[in-house]
Amino acid sequence: MSLGRVGLVAVLALPALGAAVLAVLPHRIDRAARITGTAFAAAAFVLSVLLALGGDDNWFGYRPRTAGGPGVRPWHELDLTWVPGLDLRFHLGVDGVSYPLVVLTALLTLLCCAYTAWRVPAPGRGRTLVALLLVVEVGIVGTFLALDLVLFFLFFEVVLLPMYAIIAIWGGEDRQHAARKFALYTLFGSVLLLVGVFTVVTAAGTADLVDLTGGGELSRGTQLAAFSLLAIAFAVKSPLWPLHSWLPDAHTQAPTVGSVILAGVLLKMGTYGLIRVAVGVAPEGARWAAPVLGTLAVAAIIVGSLVCLAQSELKRLIAYSSVGHMGFVLLGVATLTATGIQAALIGNIAHGVITGLLFFLAGAIKDRAHTGALAELGGLRESTPRLAGLLGFAAIASLGLPGLAGFWGEAFAVVAAWRVGGPFWTTLAVLAALGGALTAAYLLRLLRRVTHGPATPAVLTLTPGLAGAELAAWGPLVLLALAIGLAPTLVLGYAEVPVEALLEAIR
């Protein structure tokens, strides 16, 4: 087995092992257990970064494109038989589309574990929380790495119950309701995914994503049915308006680390699935449904922004902003062009970094001020200038200021829609650009309400200092938001070749 294959297995096995170790450690040494879990997450992160070594079409080695190759060309691949009776193979691989997402997942999990090692949300039992975070990491990374449709579905499902538990145990006041809503909505999506996956598998006789990408010999009817099922499944997860209504509740009620993982990487399972599975396997269906997808995406941008303008609660506002941002990502996918899909990929990463940071900051503010109501949070910069400054930075990154990470995904999604041409896509591009302006409006409103203005009693009592653990958890995200903004090739450098290959295969 080559080192790359060992790496693929280890990226999944380490967090799983970590969770198992934590489960058997005694209650007494809760803090030591949390630190052990963080160590496992750190090891998984290092390994995930190293996955790029040995790839032959990334920075470390350039392979000239060969026409007519498969639509997915993984750098490393592992293909083992698991359940032949269900067409299930343990087939993993990493390429330029999945690599940035895998690294982002491992990074956010590490930051969340470290944050939990420092502070455990009520009602305690941080050991269990860290273990659940590690299990969630296994599910998300597995989803990104799976090159077998059935395996993809399996990992997609793994995330559901641990995330349910995270919300239901450590969440806010209305946690039971939010957790149940999250579980039922997402399961609704994933059972449709199950039907869609097997529509494809039984028609094609294989579940291998490498073989299936490009549509293969699937008939038009099968492709339309499969794409409809898969698109709805991923639209629930992403979430696409009007299937988004689980998101605000779940994000608002979840504990800080839960919100960060939810917004940072869990939603990306939907957009990644849309690109890799739905578009890749049923391109005919994707072309057929693209106008609908584009329309819904633009509706999500506009509706999300308008709802944000009317929000009065900090976490809920950030949660709704995800609906708008993911609208841009989905618009990029819907164009089915190289620009659009690359915009979607970088938009995914940027949203993960920035919204992750925003939720960390919102959690910190709520922990200190014990309220999330915007009306009670005025004047933050007077008592805690550093926190207010970071919030300002994150909000400006989120609204897509050029030079910060948020810019590339949103701008190029609009550009891609404009370039498709025709009155329909031009209208969508214009509306999306308008939505971008609305995004700026609500984020500036947020800043005006929270950081500026006269200080409220809840804010005046705050101490200005930030804990070292907080800086450690936020620092990498701040740096990444800056780095990706200044050098988008950090993400796009990996994505260029695989996106070309994908588009070639589905043409």
Added chain:
Amino acid sequence: MIQTVDNVALLPAYLAAGTAVLVLLADLLVARRGATVAVFAVGAAATALGAVLVGTAGTRRTFCAGDDCSYLAGGRAALVGCLFALLTLGVLALSAPLLRAGEVPPGEYCFLLACSMTGGVVLGAAGDLITLVVALETLTLPLYVLVGLRHRSVAGAEAALTFFVVSVVATAVTLLGAALLYAVTGAVHLSRLGAVFEADGTAAGGSELLDLPLTVVAVALVVLGLAFKVAAVPFHAWAPATYDGAPVPVAAYLSTASKLGGVVALLAVTATALPASATGPVLASSATGPVLPASVTGPVLAAVAVLTMTVGNLVALRQRRMVRLLAWSSVAQAGYIVAPLGALALSAGRTPEAFDTAVAAAVAYTVFYVVLELAAFAAVVALRPAVADGGEIEDYRGAARRRPWVGAAFVLALVGLAGLPPGLAGLFAKVTIVRSLLAGGAGWLAVVVALNAVVGLAYYVRVAATLYAPEPVAPRAGDAAAAPVVPADPGAPALPVGAPVPSAGSIRPSWAVVAALAVATVVAIVVGFAPQLILDVAGL
């Protein structure tokens, strides 16, 4: 005419029946609970072993009239016999607290359970409709008594009566169907029936038999009567009342072994191994073909499946008592089991390949299901005082915090029944069903199954959340660890009155219950990671 009887083929049935007799003798002569139970356990284990040894050594046939035989000991008989014996063993282990408390007479209890097991062992080998119905009744009859065997239990008596009345009606329906079938075709042997309908279907000038309304009615009656045993809608109403009134181990037997019996019977009449090619140790090697015409059984089963899972899941949402919730959920599970056969409703599902897949999927799902269901009931027994009934779901609040391992096993079983990781066994079971439905071109039924899984999660997750919920604020001073589960309120209207309120003694479960729970959980985990083990046996 002198028939030679192949005694080797009958060995598992002899072992099972012998166990019943020995149990009775042991009770009579030794009159010690331990001896009776030990004899039973050894007998059941021997039956399982015998079934596997005989079944894997190739197909044996006996009681033949010409080419048609009433008793076929092959791969199917081995699987069914072995499963029945093991399930009986598991239920016996769950009964340990009940027997120790003297709540039921041990001799009678063990004897009746052994009789029921005998019916199950014969059922797997049944080759004609009469043997099938007799075996099924042998399986069911002792259960009427077992359900009501507890001393001083009004609920038990009510449950037994409900069960008895509905069961007798269903058996009568099946028998009527069988009689009508005989009137139309002149055959009772499954292989003969299959041949008659196949010849009829391919005959020039269309099928004459199927044009007769009587044939359609006969087939539908047989199928619907058998649907009673799997507690499928519309013959499901007995299940919740009976499960809840019965002692919990007997409810476990009803929802696993008895349901398995119904599935085997349904599969036997809708599809059976063609004797000529049935040579291997597993069902996989035997080509299957329809016994009764799929154009009639298909739509009936599709309708039954859709109704069963939808009604079961929706009503389970509203249950407050644990055993009733499990009962309704097992009604819904019966719908999933029958669903693959519903693909026969469409012509795309009637190709030999799709037919094989559908039957294999139903078998595989059943095996996954009985393992998870047994684990769930074992956990209920382990969490309750010795002679208590299932109680309210609210009684389980915080149970997983007091007893983390038992709670974890319970949650694993529930999540498996819901079909989600970490209950991988249940996930693969659902995947098998959906795959077979799509292979059979019944996409709509696959969507119905999928949506029902969402409804199912709603109540399974409610129970799981209750298990981990914070303790109720108890007025009791001090140690929460030793706090007994609060017994059900027997005064609740419209609910059967539970067992006598148990003394607030220790609820430390007996080692037998823990062992049964551990074995079922380990099996569930193993087949979760290696589902191919079961798919191979089922023939996928």
